Amino acid sequence: MDLILSDLHANLHALRVVLRHARRRAIQRFVILGDLVGYGANPNQVLDHLRELRPRVALRGNHDHACTEEGQDLSFSPPARQAALWTRERLSRENLHFLQELPIGPLYVGDDYAIAHGSPVDEDAYLLHPRDALTAFEAFKGSLCFFGHTHLPGFFELDEVAGTLQWQNPQPGEWVDLVPGRRYLVNPGSVGQPRDRDPRLSFMAFDPRRRRVRLIRLEYDVRGAARAILKAGLHPHLAERLGFGM
Numbered sequence: 411m412d413l414i415l416s417d418l419h420a421n422l423h424a425l426r427v428v429l430r431h432a433r434r435r436a437i438q439r440f441v442i443l444g445d446l447v448g449y450g451a452n453p454n455q456v457l458d459h460l461r462e463l464r465p466r467v468a469l470r471g472n473h474d475h476a477c478t479e480e481g482q483d484l485s486f487s488p489p490a491r492q493a494a495l496w497t498r499e500r501l502s503r504e505n506l507h508f509l510q511e512l513p514i515g516p517l518y519v520g521d522d523y524a525i526a527h528g529s530p531v532d533e534d535a536y537l538l539h540p541r542d543a544l545t546a547f548e549a550f551k552g553s554l555c556f557f558g559h560t561h562l563p564g565f566f567e568l569d570e571v572a573g574t575l576q577w578q579n580p581q582p583g584e585w586v587d588l589v590p591g592r593r594y595l596v597n598p599g600s601v602g603q604p605r606d607r608d609p610r611l612s613f614m615a616f617d618p619r620r621r622r623v624r625l626i627r628l629e630y631d632v633r634g635a636a637r638a639i640l641k642a643g644l645h646p647h648l649a650e651r652l653g654f655g656m
């Protein structure tokens with residue numbers, strides 16, 4: 411079993427709940443789709459935990475890039491830019507090095523599936539519309555690619571025989587079988603800053619043997635994470651949005 415985590419955004423309160431879930435089920439295989447830091451108040455603790463996990467693969471996200479290289483945050487909103495600068499100033503030498511060494515997607519995890527931060531076409535692209543998904547399906551081999559960046563859980567399902575492409579919102583907790591012959595672009599949602607109006611943290615489990623995925627939504631200490639952001643002097647909007655899941 412692989413746990414697919416994306417957009418953790420230095421949210422230690424959320425990550426702790428994910429790690430407890432994994433420990434209880436003795437799951438030790440983690441794949442991380444990028445944006446480990448940025449927005450949240452605990453970049454070093456989050457990175458310490460993630461390094462300890464020894465993920466199968468961890469990709470670079472646009473915030474990881476911005477937090478390690480000056481001049482990479484020009485497209486960010488003022489709160490995001492301030493958070494990137496704040497993070498850059500506080501990262502330990504080990505954690506800075508770890509972030510700088512993260513590979514750029516798309517990559518393949520064994521023979522099982524591809525991964526990308528934004529899209530297999532471009533790590534910074536937002537994969538929201540079917541027309542963008544069609545281009546993205548051309549950019550990877552095999553039947554399955556996980557992506558993040560939009561913070562919206564769900565998946566595109568392409569059936570080339572029937573000529574259909576649909577976005578699906580799976581029910582949390584239910585296993586979804588990937589149909590042989592169809593192709594999938596799957597977003598596990600965001601651990602650290604959900605944006606689908608559901609404040610519960612979001613990630614997915616993938617069962618490579620039975621080719622099925624499960625969306626997992628869990629409650630965590632949203633108030634604690636918000637308080638930490640305010641205490642750190644980061645923009646209050648970054649604290650508030652956690653409560654709305656926006």
Ligand code: ZN
Nearest residue numbers: 417445473559
């Ligand atoms: Zn993100």
